[in-house]
Amino acid sequence: MRSGDTIVALSSGTTPSGVAVIRLSGPDVPSILVAVAGAIPEPRKLVLRPIGTDSLLDRGLVAYFPAPHSFTGEHCAELQVHGSPAGVRAILRLVVNHGARLAEAGEFTRRAFENGKLDLVEIEGLGDLLDAETENQRRQALARFEGGLTTRIDGWRDQLLDLRAEIEARLDFSDEGDVEDALPADFGHKIENLHADITEAHASVEHGRVIREGIRVALAGAPNAGKSSLLNALSKSDVAIVTEEAGTTRDVREVPLDIGGQLFILLDLAGLRETDSKAEAEGVRRAKLAIEQADIVLWLTAPDIADIDRIKTTTPILRIATKTDLAIQSAPSDLTVSVKTGAGISALLTRLADMGKDLGSGEPGLLSRERDRLALEEALHGLDAAVRQLAMPELAAESLRLTSQSLERLVGRMDAERVLDRLFASFCIGK
Structure with a gap:
């Protein structure tokens, strides 16, 4: 440019x-x-x-x-x-x-x-605002664009400047009579309070990510359990091929869906089974990886298909019994649905919306990017080092300075050039 x-x-x-x-x-x-x-x-x-x-x-x-x-x-x-x-x-x-x-x-x-x-975080908020597809995304992006995160970062930087001034005054003017040798009694406590505030913000990054990127819902189970059919029913479109032949789905198909103002990303996965087909085996591998990375797993079982052992995961699992129109006894489940008659689809959407409230509700998450997480982790490491180095004021002052730099990089006040080209290239012409 x-x-x-x-x-x-x-x-x-x-x-x-x-x-x-x-x-x-x-x-x-x-x-x-x-x-x-x-x-x-x-x-x-x-x-x-x-x-x-x-x-x-x-x-x-x-x-x-x-x-x-x-x-x-x-x-x-x-x-x-x-x-x-x-x-x-x-x-x-x-x-x-x-x-x-x-x-x-x-x-x-x-x-x-x-x-x-x-600044850089406001620009990221503007980019997110232009791309916002749901109400929660709009609220989150607007809060960031309007300077909500910048204001919070500036508050942290002001506290760091005060802490650095306390140390550096003693280093630079130790021979002056009005400068005490010892740091104030509450100096360490101030660092700990700042550390706690940034730690709380760091914990909110995942909440912000869910709003910005969407809640990933993996549709998993045995082949022909009804995953692709359920995906079509939830999205109200024929986005997935549905046949009686097992192993039709070979890759992870992603479909965005707005449920109650929250973005959900539905993942249609290959059926989990042992196979001699290299293509299907790759699909199964990708399906297992998608399950590990999902926020919610819908485990589908069908009365006419033998169930398989569920994959061990810490991700919340919702058991869905499909094909209830067949009038065959289904396995124990949390919800039952029939794509053919539409029974249970509304209840499933309501259940997903409720689960989404736990993952993406509350105030807009100002911190939502991997860059945010890394900057705050670097700041926390700097504060930890400063606490350990209080007996060595020169080192503590340097750790506080590095902490300030990590926050300045976040808003783009230093070392911003490496992220600028990639960021602005994602904007449309005329913006």
């Missing part, structure tokens, strides 16, 4: 559409507005303007946001025009001819980061 020039992009999605929003950012925005819209509007007010130079291309609303009071911190503008593919192409071509260039993926947001408008 190149800074210092002016960029333009369609920000409102694919045309045709009722309205198309064309966004500009950079130093040449004022002159480009004069060239393509006749004048610079009053800041932060929508004004109806003809769009074109030698000939009229469209007529739309124009807004101008002068630096630094804009999304990117640069001069910005938006042209709200009709969502005609030909019209949008013509306007983009006109703007480029007057000195702008087409933006790269995520370039507007990256400029906001580089100009101090957003």
Whole structure:
């Protein structure tokens, strides 16, 4: 990405559409507005303007946001025009001819980061907000984007600065009469309180991950126990092939499902059995791995299929007796369903929603990424070291400094370059 020039992009999605929003950012925005819209509007007010130079291309609303009071911190503008593919192409071509260039993926947001408008965790929240599919995901992403996590991290950093100041004052000004040699009696207690607060936050990462990535529900059991049929019934679509032939499913099929505002990822797995087929054996291996990594396991049994020994796992297991329409005695189960008649499907969805509340309910989990978990673990290691080193103030001060650095990396205030390219590349053009 190149800074210092002016960029333009369609920000409102694919045309045709009722309205198309064309966004500009950079130093040449004022002159480009004069060239393509006749004048610079009053800041932060929508004004109806003809769009074109030698000939009229469209007529739309124009807004101008002068630096630094804009999304990117640069001069910005938006042209709200009709969502005609030909019209949008013509306007983009006109703007480029007057000195702008087409933006790269995520370039507007990256400029906001580089100009101090957003930090790294807020940008991650924005990306999650754009991708949010459920109400819980929306709430979580918005809380992160609005700076909820940043505020908490800043509070930790302020405490660390106070702790470091106590030690470093004694190291740097030990010969001054108004600086005591010994640390305050509650110094160690303050570190322990901070450690407890970060530990609590670290424990919430899994809760946040479940909301952000979804609750993984593995449909497991013997071949022909009805896994693919149940997947189709729950998702209300024919996403899985269903036949009487055993071993049809060879791979792990993932289907997202919104249940009560919480994202569930249903995993249709190969039937578990011994087999001479290399392809099916690989499917069984992947199925076992998926069960180990799942948040919930639905263990399916059918009255016309011999059950198998359940895999030992600590994951919660819900026993589902399928094919109850066959009127054959079923094995003991938690719930019974019939895909053919629809019996029990609503009860199963309700049961999953209740289990989902235990896994993903409560306040939005601000911490939800592996990067969050690693940063907090590094911070906790630093605090542990500082407690052990209180008798050696120089080492304790260094451990507290490293703790601060781990939190600064989390918000992108240092060593951020290595994660920027990957992060911003996931954004759509025009954002």
